[in-house]
Amino acid sequence: MTVIDEVLEANEIYARTHELRPLTPRPARKLAILTCMDTRLSIRTMGLKTGDAHIIRNAGGIVTDDSLRSLLVSHYLLETQEFMVINHTDCGLMHATEQELRTRIQNRAGTAAVAPAFFYAFQNIEENVQHQLQKLRTHPWIPREVAVRGFVYDVVSGRLREIKAF
Numbered sequence: 001m002t003v004i005d006e007v008l009e010a011n012e013i014y015a016r017t018h019e020l021r022p023l024t025p026r027p028a029r030k031l032a033i034l035t036c037m038d039t040r041l042s043i044r045t046m047g048l049k050t051g052d053a054h055i056i057r058n059a060g061g062i063v064t065d066d067s068l069r070s071l072l073v074s075h076y077l078l079e080t081q082e083f084m085v086i087n088h089t090d091c092g093l094m095h096a097t098e099q100e101l102r103t104r105i106q107n108r109a110g111t112a113a114v115a116p117a118f119f120y121a122f123q124n125i126e127e128n129v130q131h132q133l134q135k136l137r138t139h140p141w142i143p144r145e146v147a148v149r150g151f152v153y154d155v156v157s158g159r160l161r162e163i164k165a166f
């Protein structure tokens with residue numbers, strides 16, 4: 001049995017009660033979080049439940065064209081009022097440069113290919129968070145009244161640390 005088969009089996013059991021059915025598409029706490037796809041990040045560490053917030057995830061927790069699109073939909077269509085950007089210690093994108101990632105993947109795949117324009121590798125986590133904040137705060141479609149705050153999640157201590165903008 002593959003993991004996907006196991007997931008389907010678990011879903012069959014979940015659907016018998018489906019306790020999340022009453023939720024609406026609007027986040028109950030009007031919060032959107034942009035963060036990394038890392039397995040160690042969880043809404044549990046922030047006292048949040050399913051239905052409380054939008055969780056937008058990609059490798060690194062990076063403001064890209066697509067995560068920006070999601071944040072705009074979150075605010076304009078689904079009424080979120082606060083944005084959190086969360087990067088984390090020991091992120092996979094901190095362990096290699098842009099070029100090393102490109103070369104590594106190409107060597108493993110054994111072929112050149114149309115690659116993503118950027119992997120958004122970074123070395124300094126504080127600067128990386130600040131850079132994401134800057135991209136959001138300077139965007140003309142993100143209104144001033146939307147709170148935009150940045151954080152580093154420490155995977156060892158389990159704590160969030162706020163990073164001030166430039």
Ligand SMILES: [Zn+2]
Pocket residue numbers: 036037038059060061088090091092093
């Ligand atoms: Zn990460």
